[in-house]
Amino acid sequence: MGKKLLIQNDKVGGIHTLEVYKQHGGYASVEKALKTMTPEAIVEEVKKSGLRGRGGAGFPTGMKWSFLAKPEGVARYLVCNADESEPGTFKDRYLMEKIPHALIEGMITSSFALGAKTSYIYIRGEYFYVARILETAIEEAYAAGYLGKNILGTGYSLDLSVQVGAGAYICGEETALLESLEGKRGNPRIKPPFPAIAGLYGCPTVVNNVETIAAVVPIVMMGGDEYAKIGIGKSTGTKLISASGHINNPGVYEIELGLPVEEFIYSNEYCGGIWKNKKMKAVVAGGSSVPILPTELILKTAKGEPRLMSYESLSDGGFATGSMLGSGGFIVYDEDTSIPMNLYTFNRFYHHESCGQCSPCREGTGWMEKVAHRIVEGHGKATDIDLLWDIQKRIEGNTICPLGDAAAWPVASAIRHFRHEFEALIPKTAVAH
Amino acid sequence: MAKVTIDGHTVEVPDGTTILQAARAIGGEVAPPTMCYHSKLKTSGGYCRTCIVKVSKGSDKDPRPMPKLVASCRTTVMDGMEVQNLTSPEVVDARKGVVEFLLMNHPLDCPICDQAGECHLQDLGYQNGGEKTRFDFERRTFERKDIGDKIQLHMNRCILCYRCVKTADQITDGRCHGVMNRGDVSEISTYIEKAIDNDFSGNMIDVCPVGALTDKTFRFKSRVWFTKPMDAHRDCKKCSGKVTLWEKGDEVLRVTGRKDQWGENEEWICNDCRFEHKKTSDWTIEGPRNIDRHSVISQNHYMKLATPHFKKLDK
Amino acid sequence: MSTSTNIKFSDASMAEIQKIISRYPEGKHKSALIPILHIAQAEFDGWLSAETMDLVAATLKIQPVEVYEVASFYSMFHLAPVGNCVFDVCRTSSCWARGADDIIAHIGKKLGIKPGETTSDGMFTLKAVECLGSCGSAPMLQCGASYHENLTPEKVDALIESYRAAGKRRSYTDRDYKNTL
Numbered sequence: 001m002g003k004k005l006l007i008q009n010d011k012v013g014g015i016h017t018l019e020v021y022k023q024h025g026g027y028a029s030v031e032k033a034l035k036t037m038t039p040e041a042i043v044e045e046v047k048k049s050g051l052r053g054r055g056g057a058g059f060p061t062g063m064k065w066s067f068l069a070k071p072e073g074v075a076r077y078l079v080c081n082a083d084e085s086e087p088g089t090f091k092d093r094y095l096m097e098k099i100p101h102a103l104i105e106g107m108i109t110s111s112f113a114l115g116a117k118t119s120y121i122y123i124r125g126e127y128f129y130v131a132r133i134l135e136t137a138i139e140e141a142y143a144a145g146y147l148g149k150n151i152l153g154t155g156y157s158l159d160l161s162v163q164v165g166a167g168a169y170i171c172g173e174e175t176a177l178l179e180s181l182e183g184k185r186g187n188p189r190i191k192p193p194f195p196a197i198a199g200l201y202g203c204p205t206v207v208n209n210v211e212t213i214a215a216v217v218p219i220v221m222m223g224g225d226e227y228a229k230i231g232i233g234k235s236t237g238t239k240l241i242s243a244s245g246h247i248n249n250p251g252v253y254e255i256e257l258g259l260p261v262e263e264f265i266y267s268n269e270y271c272g273g274i275w276k277n278k279k280m281k282a283v284v285a286g287g288s289s290v291p292i293l294p295t296e297l298i299l300k301t302a303k304g305e306p307r308l309m310s311y312e313s314l315s316d317g318g319f320a321t322g323s324m325l326g327s328g329g330f331i332v333y334d335e336d337t338s339i340p341m342n343l344y345t346f347n348r349f350y351h352h353e354s355c356g357q358c359s360p361c362r363e364g365t366g367w368m369e370k371v372a373h374r375i376v377e378g379h380g381k382a383t384d385i386d387l388l389w390d391i392q393k394r395i396e397g398n399t400i401c402p403l404g405d406a407a408a409w410p411v412a413s414a415i416r417h418f419r420h421e422f423e424a425l426i427p428k429t430a431v432a433h
Numbered sequence: 434m435a436k437v438t439i440d441g442h443t444v445e446v447p448d449g450t451t452i453l454q455a456a457r458a459i460g461g462e463v464a465p466p467t468m469c470y471h472s473k474l475k476t477s478g479g480y481c482r483t484c485i486v487k488v489s490k491g492s493d494k495d496p497r498p499m500p501k502l503v504a505s506c507r508t509t510v511m512d513g514m515e516v517q518n519l520t521s522p523e524v525v526d527a528r529k530g531v532v533e534f535l536l537m538n539h540p541l542d543c544p545i546c547d548q549a550g551e552c553h554l555q556d557l558g559y560q561n562g563g564e565k566t567r568f569d570f571e572r573r574t575f576e577r578k579d580i581g582d583k584i585q586l587h588m589n590r591c592i593l594c595y596r597c598v599k600t601a602d603q604i605t606d607g608r609c610h611g612v613m614n615r616g617d618v619s620e621i622s623t624y625i626e627k628a629i630d631n632d633f634s635g636n637m638i639d640v641c642p643v644g645a646l647t648d649k650t651f652r653f654k655s656r657v658w659f660t661k662p663m664d665a666h667r668d669c670k671k672c673s674g675k676v677t678l679w680e681k682g683d684e685v686l687r688v689t690g691r692k693d694q695w696g697e698n699e700e701w702i703c704n705d706c707r708f709e710h711k712k713t714s715d716w717t718i719e720g721p722r723n724i725d726r727h728s729v730i731s732q733n734h735y736m737k738l739a740t741p742h743f744k745k746l747d748k
Numbered sequence: 749m750s751t752s753t754n755i756k757f758s759d760a761s762m763a764e765i766q767k768i769i770s771r772y773p774e775g776k777h778k779s780a781l782i783p784i785l786h787i788a789q790a791e792f793d794g795w796l797s798a799e800t801m802d803l804v805a806a807t808l809k810i811q812p813v814e815v816y817e818v819a820s821f822y823s824m825f826h827l828a829p830v831g832n833c834v835f836d837v838c839r840t841s842s843c844w845a846r847g848a849d850d851i852i853a854h855i856g857k858k859l860g861i862k863p864g865e866t867t868s869d870g871m872f873t874l875k876a877v878e879c880l881g882s883c884g885s886a887p888m889l890q891c892g893a894s895y896h897e898n899l900t901p902e903k904v905d906a907l908i909e910s911y912r913a914a915g916k917r918r919s920y921t922d923r924d925y926k927n928t929l
Contacts, residue, residue, distance in 0.1 A: 075773070086879075087840045087878075087883065088841065088842055088883050089881065089883070090881040090882060090883050090884055093881050093882075120771075124881070125782075125822070125824045125920060126836075126880050126881065126890060126920075127881065128786075128920045128921060128922075129893045129894070129895070129927065132923060132925070159771070161771040163771075163782075165822070166786065166822030166823070166824040166825055167822045167823035167824035168615070168821065168822050169878070169879075181779060182776070183778035183779045183781035183782060183808075183814075183818065184778075184814075184817075185612070185817055186822070190478075190479040190504075201773065242884060243884060244842040244845075244883035244884045244886060245841075245842055245845050245846070246846075250883070250885065250886070251884045284841070288840070288879075329883070331841055333845060337845060341844075342841055342844070345840050345841045348839075348840075349841075349879065351616065352616065352878050353616070353878065354616040354617065356593065356614075356618075356619035357480050357595075358479070358482055359480065359481050359482055359534045359535050360482055360530070360531060360534050362534075362593065362617050362619070363535070363538065363617060365616070367568060370570050387567055394527065397500075397502065398482055398485065398501070398530075399482075400480070607811065608811060609811065609812075610813060611814070611816065611817040612817060613817060613820040614820045614821070615820070615821045622816075624812075624813065624820070625798045625812075
């Protein structure tokens with residue numbers, strides 16, 4: 001059984017209340033940080049911990065924090081990205097719903113470290129009921145003196161509120177999130193400037209994922225060096241994995257990074273194997289955007305080493321034979337799954353979610369959906385597979401924000417590893433374009 | 434100052450200059466084509482991706498190349514930067530892809546479009562596009578919307594450059610149109626039926642790079658290449674009064690702002706000048722207008738009238 | 749600024765709106781736009797008419813077009829009338845893999861409508877939507893603030909009956925949400 005640092009108490013009755021949360025050691029990091037540490041010292045511990053952004057990109061959190069501009073007399077903001085919308089990902093929802101105070105505690109400690117006096121949790125609109133849970137917890141935290149003016153008599157003041165979105169995957173992109181928080185369309189901004197220089201209301205801003213912020217709590221408590229001992233190599237600490245698809249035990253699991261993928265899929269402690277005694281065909285390991293891998297490549301790297309649940313191991317082999325840890329949205333598909341049909345659901349998704357600002361994504365995502373639809377309906381043309389490949393190539397790397405890449409990679413990987421399934425759907429009599 | 438080399442031509446430009454501006458300073462084919470960038474509109478550019486270039490050397494300090502192609506209109510130069518536009522096959526190919534994306538849902542109704550002959554999308558397609566599209570689905574269409582008696586909106590032709598939105602935001606005293614919906618069904622609209630009517634709204638026609646916003650008072654009057662552009666001015670309390678008249682015989686068919694060699698307005702003009710002064714006698718004529726950009730117009734008989742102006746085209 | 753409207757927010761909604769506006773720095777009240785649109789949609793028949801959006805614009809002292817642009821961008825805002833209960837059924841990969849299409853077909857058959865349509869009695873609207881973050885409990889649907897998960901045709905039948913019996917409009921802002929997990 002691996003170490004758990006985030007959701008070890010998720011089954012404790014009443015853990016969503018401040019009282020029970022405190023009984024299990026809650027808010028100790030606020031006491032420790034605000035009373036015994038300087039903001040710089042906290043940033044240093046986060047750097048030492050090796051914590052990487054848990055939203056998908058895996059950027060070192062300590063480094064992101066140290067980029068934050070600190071001009072005199074200008075407000076700074078910490079914004080929590082709770083817009084969790086990557087298909088296959090539901091771990092932030094679980095954490096916020098079960099243990100809302102874990103996020104709030106992390107927000108207070110992190111806001112103190114960054115010098116933010118106002119912070120926001122931006123949560124996707126569909127999670128309205130989770131926002132209500134968070135709001136109740138925030139009220140408790142205000143009443144207990146963990147939020148508001150002069151927290152615990154330390155002189156540090158912080159206001160925290162929840163902002164709901166209204167249905168837009170793109171708002172998980174940090175600058176689109178900030179636009180949305182400012183009451184605008186969720187159009188990603190053109191960078192630079194990055195939020196660390198000009199973010200919310202033009203002020204220096206850090207945007208961090210829910211799980212990232214929650215992880216600051218154990219880091220402050222145990223120290224960055226101790227945290228870095230957990231996990232493997234540069235993949236330090238624990239990670240929440242959302243497991244879904246054709247497995248016996250779907251759900252959210254906290255794993256120590258470095259756990260073998262095979263153990264994660266087949267152990268009864270985690271996914272419990274493939275449902276209905278079937279065989280596995282493929283896995284999307286890190287949310288819909290990351291390349292899909294066939295069974296042989298998800299269990300072992302191309303070099304023949306066991307694949308591990310870590311940033312490095314999952315990306316071993318690059319996109320030719322590897323994938324990414326991404327958001328930890330782990331979707332398993334059984335032997336009967338149609339990969340082209342599954343791809344079509346992703347194409348439909350990205351087409352629906354493209355903001356429409358830049359032309360390759362706006363036009364290309366819809367085009368890919370149309371071609372994929374034609375293929376799965378059995379009306380594909382002989383050139384359609386190559387056409388799909390070419391469209392994704394022309395989108396990738398040529399858009400304002402990463403949604404373009406996210407739309408392209410599933411297409412490329414599905415064709416790369418399962419081309420035969422697409423070919424089988426093209427009628428033998430099909431003509432070239 | 435920063436020294437930047439684009440397709441082998443070196444130029445020195447002030448810090449903070451974009452790659453596009455540096456390329457335009459060199460001129461000719463070194464300057465990437467643009468659709469959504471407009472030099473007089475703040476925060477324009479970055480959307481259409483036609484001006485993408487390859488940065489093969491980041492700077493003298495950090496010579497690493499940039500990993501992806503960048504939008505030259507939104508990327509600032511660094512001292513020692515080396516950029517490839519037409520000399521990079523990767524750029525040429527990627528741009529061809531962008532043109533295909535921009536054209537795939539475009540109605541290609543040039544024969545009945547008033548913008549034909551001065552359309553940036555026509556130029557772009559001709560110079561940078563492929564011979565045919567691979568998009569064989571039904572093209573997207575939008576419901577027609579009436580936005581008043583001065584401006585004609587053809588949403589089917591729009592490429593969502595956002596230039597009209599920025600014009601309304603930055604030039605007029607109250608924007609009442611914008612981009613509605615999202616993704617590939619985004620559309621320019623007032624949402625509720627409403628006339629766009631304020632002193633400077635007509636500039637939205639000038640900034641539209643395609644035939645999505647055209648002058649209703651000029652509608653179907655003439656192909657632009659049969660008209661004669663003349664610079665003219667008048668005393669105007671609202672704007673500079675400096676315009677281009679598009680004449681046919683003695684008739685003024687259309688009044689527009691003056692555009693520079695990149696097809697971007699030099700100055701904004703008011704609706705009074707644009708729509709209400711259609712008589713030659715309203716204006717002091719300065720002489721023929723030099724139209725650098727639009728070949729269809731420049732190649733007309735009229736070009737010979739002003740040979741000195743057209744020196745640049747000779748190379 | 750805005751066209752005059754004949755509708756007004758309730759006192760309770762106005763109090764909530766004021767509370768929301770107070771969360772942002774001076775002059776940044778436009779940040780309240782999306783939360784207020786949620787309140788407006790819940791209060792005015794489950795959808796955002798031009799009149800309702802104009803009221804929101806007037807409340808925030810912004811141009812109506814700024815409201816239209818935002819409202820039309822986000823998929824949870826309805827710009828046309830909908831039924832009392834909108835069933836948002838997820839159909840993306842994980843839900844698809846565990847039978848979402850069958851669930852959508854079952855609801856459609858049961859209610860006699862296709863995705864995007866509303867029953868003639870105005871009670872139900874069926875929508876096929878993209879990932880709602882419930883992949884581990886697929887298939888699922890959202891109605892108002894409630895997530896209904898691990899759906900089977902039998903569960904769906906019971907759900908329809910209970911919503912029909914309750915007979916009231918469901919909104920994303922509801923506080924009496926039920927999570928069936």
